[in-house]
Amino acid sequence: MRRWAAWAPGLADAEAWQAWAKEPRPIGCEGSPEARFLPPLLRRRCTALSRAMLQVAFEGCPAEERSEVRTVFASRHGENKESFPLFEAIAKGQPLSPAKFTHTVHNAQAGLFSIASGNRQASSSLSGERDTFASAFLEALTHLEREPTRSVLVVMGDVAIAPLFAPLLDESEAAYAVALLLSREGEGTKLGFELVPGTKERGAGGARPDLAWPQALEFVRWLHCERTPRLELGVGPRTFRWHRR
Amino acid sequence: MGAHAPCRLRALGMVNALGARPDEIWQGLLAGDQSRLTRREDLVPGRSLLVGEVRSPLPEIPTTLRRYRCRNNALSLAALFALEAELEAVIGEVGRGRVGVVMGTSTSGVSDAEAALRHNAAHGVLAPGFDYPQLEFGGAAGFVAAYLGSEGPVYTLSTACSSGARALASARSLLALGVCDAVVAGATDTLCGLTTNGFCALQAVSDELPNPMSANRKGLTLGEGSAILLVTREEGGIQLEGVGESSEAHHMSAPDPAGGGAESAMRGALRDAGLAPADITYVNLHGTGTPLNDAMESAAVVRVFGEEVPTSSTKALVGHTLGAAGAMEAGFCWMMLARASEGHVALLPHVWDGRRDTALARLRLVDKGERARVEGRVHLLTNSFGFGGNNCALVLGRELAC
Numbered sequence: 182m183r184r185w186a187a188w189a190p191g192l193a194d195a196e197a198w199q200a201w202a203k204e205p206r207p208i209g210c211e212g213s214p215e216a217r218f219l220p221p222l223l224r225r226r227c228t229a230l231s232r233a234m235l236q237v238a239f240e241g242c243p244a245e246e247r248s249e250v251r252t253v254f255a256s257r258h259g260e261n262k263e264s265f266p267l268f269e270a271i272a273k274g275q276p277l278s279p280a281k282f283t284h285t286v287h288n289a290q291a292g293l294f295s296i297a298s299g300n301r302q303a304s305s306s307l308s309g310e311r312d313t314f315a316s317a318f319l320e321a322l323t324h325l326e327r328e329p330t331r332s333v334l335v336v337m338g339d340v341a342i343a344p345l346f347a348p349l350l351d352e353s354e355a356a357y358a359v360a361l362l363l364s365r366e367g368e369g370t371k372l373g374f375e376l377v378p379g380t381k382e383r384g385a386g387g388a389r390p391d392l393a394w395p396q397a398l399e400f401v402r403w404l405h406c407e408r409t410p411r412l413e414l415g416v417g418p419r420t421f422r423w424h425r426r
Numbered sequence: 427m428g429a430h431a432p433c434r435l436r437a438l439g440m441v442n443a444l445g446a447r448p449d450e451i452w453q454g455l456l457a458g459d460q461s462r463l464t465r466r467e468d469l470v471p472g473r474s475l476l477v478g479e480v481r482s483p484l485p486e487i488p489t490t491l492r493r494y495r496c497r498n499n500a501l502s503l504a505a506l507f508a509l510e511a512e513l514e515a516v517i518g519e520v521g522r523g524r525v526g527v528v529m530g531t532s533t534s535g536v537s538d539a540e541a542a543l544r545h546n547a548a549h550g551v552l553a554p555g556f557d558y559p560q561l562e563f564g565g566a567a568g569f570v571a572a573y574l575g576s577e578g579p580v581y582t583l584s585t586a587c588s589s590g591a592r593a594l595a596s597a598r599s600l601l602a603l604g605v606c607d608a609v610v611a612g613a614t615d616t617l618c619g620l621t622t623n624g625f626c627a628l629q630a631v632s633d634e635l636p637n638p639m640s641a642n643r644k645g646l647t648l649g650e651g652s653a654i655l656l657v658t659r660e661e662g663g664i665q666l667e668g669v670g671e672s673s674e675a676h677h678m679s680a681p682d683p684a685g686g687g688a689e690s691a692m693r694g695a696l697r698d699a700g701l702a703p704a705d706i707t708y709v710n711l712h713g714t715g716t717p718l719n720d721a722m723e724s725a726a727v728v729r730v731f732g733e734e735v736p737t738s739s740t741k742a743l744v745g746h747t748l749g750a751a752g753a754m755e756a757g758f759c760w761m762m763l764a765r766a767s768e769g770h771v772a773l774l775p776h777v778w779d780g781r782r783d784t785a786l787a788r789l790r791l792v793d794k795g796e797r798a799r800v801e802g803r804v805h806l807l808t809n810s811f812g813f814g815g816n817n818c819a820l821v822l823g824r825e826l827a828c
Contacts, residue, residue: 248675257564259584264620268543271619274471282624283679283813286532287563287584292814295673301687303671304816305592308563309581316581323599327669327698345546349558376605378523378577418577419523 182361183332183369186240187401188214188233189357202405207393208355210341219297226284227293228263230256233358234290234338235297241360242334247298250362251324252291254306255317255337260285265343290336302331311352313337314359314397315414315421318374321363332364337397359397370404371426378419430667430698433598434660435822436516438760439508439612442651442744443478446504452761458777458794460635460743463647469622476633477617478649478745480504487569494569496535496560498616502570505612505652512656513610517574520607526578528596529567529654530589530613532749534582535560537618570610570654578606584749586813587712589613590653591752591820595669601659612654613753621748622648628679630716638715638739639724639776639791641783646714649745653757664763666756667805667823668701670694674815680718681811685726688712691817692730692807699821701805703731706821707798708762708773710755710808711789713739714746719811721786727809728787738776738792752810756820759806763824770797771804771826800826 190209192201213229214236227235234254242250264285267277283289288306295304303324309316314337321333338358342350392399396414403412403423412423440446443462444454454462462481465474484500485507506513517525539561545553559565563584571580579600583592590613597611615621625631625648632645657666671694674687681687696703709731712723727737740758747754762771776791805823812818 252673257562259563261561267620267624268540271540271623272543272547276471277623277627279624279627279629279679282620282627286586286813288586288812288814288816289678291585291673291816292678295675295815296678299675301673301675301690304585304673305583305596306585306816307581307583310559310562310564310568312580313564316579319579319600319605320581320583320596322603322605323596326599326603327595327671345543345552346558346561349552349556351558376579378521417571417580419579 182363182372183367184241184362185360186237187359188237198401199405202402205394205402207353208357208398210354210356212356223293223297226280228260228284230260230338230340231290231293234336235294237358237360238294238334238336241362246332248300250332250334251302252294252304253317253321253333253335254291255313256339257308257313258339258342259287259308260289261342262340311416314400325365329365332362335361335363353393355395357395357398359401373424373426375422376419377422380418380420431602431659432661433601433666434658434662435655435664435666435760436658437509437512437656438757439505440653440757441480441482441501441504442747442754443480443649444744446482448508454743455740455758455774456772458743458775460777463745469619470626475622476647478647479617480650491569491572493557493559494565494572495555496538498531498533498535498566498614499569501616501652502614502654505654509654509656516608516656516658522575523577524607525574525576526600526606526609527567527571527576527580528583528593528609528611529570530583530593530749530753531563531566531615532584532586532589533616533618533621534563534566536620537616540619566614574610585816587748587751588810588812588816588818589749589752590754591756591810591818593753594666594756594820595818597657598666598669601657607659609657610654611657612652613750614652615650615748615750617648617650632715636715636742637778638713638742639720639786639789640778641781642779643715643717643720645716647745649747651744651747651750651754653750653753664760664822664824666820668695668699668821670698670819672817676815678814681722683718683722685722687815687817688723688726688811689729691819695807695819695821701821705805706731706735706807707771707800707804708806709735709737710759711737711739712809712811713741724787724789727789733788734790736773736792736798737789738774740774742777752818755808756822759808759822762806763804763822766804766826769799769801769826771800772797
């Protein structure tokens with residue numbers, strides 16, 4: 182992992198994240214970064230989720246590489262909240278705004294990043310229930326498999342979902358985005374990753390389905406805890422394991 | 427072939443407007459049957475919309491999985507039924523821990539969420555039985571994994587109309603990485619208010635029969651369905667030989683008019699497969715029937731392959747199944763290869779009004795009943811170009827005994 186960046190309400194720089202890693206607390210749902218680097222026309226159309234994901238994507242990838250990396254954009258909920266007014270419009274028989282429809286598709290952030298950075302490389306957008314972050318990491322490895330010499334930028338983010346659906350949700354909500362720049366070779370933190378089928382092998386301090394903050398931020402916390410050799414995440418009948426090499 | 431680990435597309439399950447049984451769908455494809463496209467009055471206000479709706483009865487999702495109960499997952503289950511024997515055999519061989527699931531969708535259970543919200547508007551509560559996993563994108567793969575008891579990787583790709591093609595690309599890489607030994611990979615999409623109204627708002631939808639590549643083309647016809655393949659790291663049979671991907675850095679809802687992204691995806695797939703353009707026997711076009719797509723795609727195909735390669739758009743028969751289309755059309759190519767024999771492969775006809783648009787690059791469009799003579803290995807290419815400029819081309823191939 183060559184570089185990372187993260188944003189959450191009140192947590193915008195490396196120092197803030199270091200402090201949070203020492204004393205983690207639940208993440209809020211309010212606010213979004215300004216993403217001032219975006220051209221005004223594009224920025225005006227960006228949702229809160231798009232601003233957060235593009236903010237960390239730009240911070241997590243050096244300018245000279247932004248048009249060259251493959252990308253994986255991941256979000257469990259995507260634009261659920263922004264889609265809600267569209268559902269209401271449909272229920273009332275009102276016409277949809279084409280721009281709003283376009284900006285609520287699940288790969289909206291991938292499209293925006295491609296346009297904002299002039300990137301013409303392969304890009305995935307995915308979702309994987311409560312294991313979305315680990316799935317995004319794995320999808321990035323599939324890109325490294327397809328093209329071993331090119332770096333992959335993983336961008337994971339979520340915001341609160343529509344209030345009407347929120348009571349149905351099986352994990353706490355948070356607004357945040359995390360970007361990781363991964364490559365097979367080069368400087369940075371050397372990571373190993375494996376997927377262990379089943380739940381039996383989870384060791385003590387292993388996968389924690391009851392985390393009060395998103396998996397991606399638990400990963401960020403682990404990056405700061407250099408004396409902890411392993412991280413295990415996973416909610417379903419499978420465990421994702423990272424270790425420092 | 428390129429330097430890849432083998433990637434066998436071992437079995438296919440499919441449901442779409444043409445039916446739920448492989449032979450039924452195959453006969454519909456060969457006959458160029460547009461009679462299954464029907465009208466729906468309830469999707470877009472004031473508009474009688476021609477759609478490729480699945481009319482076959484769908485299986486019921488088991489009670490233990492009711493949190494996933496939605497039309498999108500019922501379509502997936504219908505496709506899985508056709509795969510059942512092969513699935514059981516492979517799961518028995520490799521174990522549940524070595525089976526992954528990668529699905530594509532652009533809708534997930536949006537149509538059920540719309541119904542839940544109508545219930546909420548009338549009664550002040552969401553429809554009983556509605557649950558979040560029906561709506562979230564991850565639920566599309568989550569359901570298939572829960573149904574199969576898979577303990578391998580499970581996720582859903584949603585890159586608009588290239589989702590299904592991309593699911594197959596990821597499946598191949600997961601096998602090459604050794605993360606699993608079999609992947610259930612495919613895609614499912616459902617007709618719903620959100621996408622029909624959205625595409626109508628973008629003025630992309632035609633009120634007439636789909637007419638791809640014609641001077642009279644007026645836009646696309648939306649469809650629904652599911653195509654799921656069982657993918658293994660085995661030699662032989664039908665192989666996924668090449669994957670080509672690109673983004674366009676152009677526009678959120680319109681393709682690059684020059685077709686640069688489409689061309690780069692096709693050339694990437696050929697390079698990845700270690701093939702020359704002349705090795706391709708047939709190209710299944712993205713062929714949506716919108717003025718822009720057909721203009722840029724015909725230009726890109728002719729730049730890569732010249733004017734002689736046989737091509738067709740099967741969207742004229744089943745509609746544009748959006749997130750499912752990439753897997754659906756890879757599935758059609760799979761059927762062509764599975765049924766090829768004695769040095770011949772039946773080509774899928776291009777159904778249209780025959781009025782050539784002279785402003786378009788000149789494609790060779792397949793007529794009904796055409797076959798191609800092939801020797802040795804036969805290779806087919808299928809194109810998927812997504813909203814947001816997300817493209818994926820796949821090459822499928824098989825060794826033919828003459």
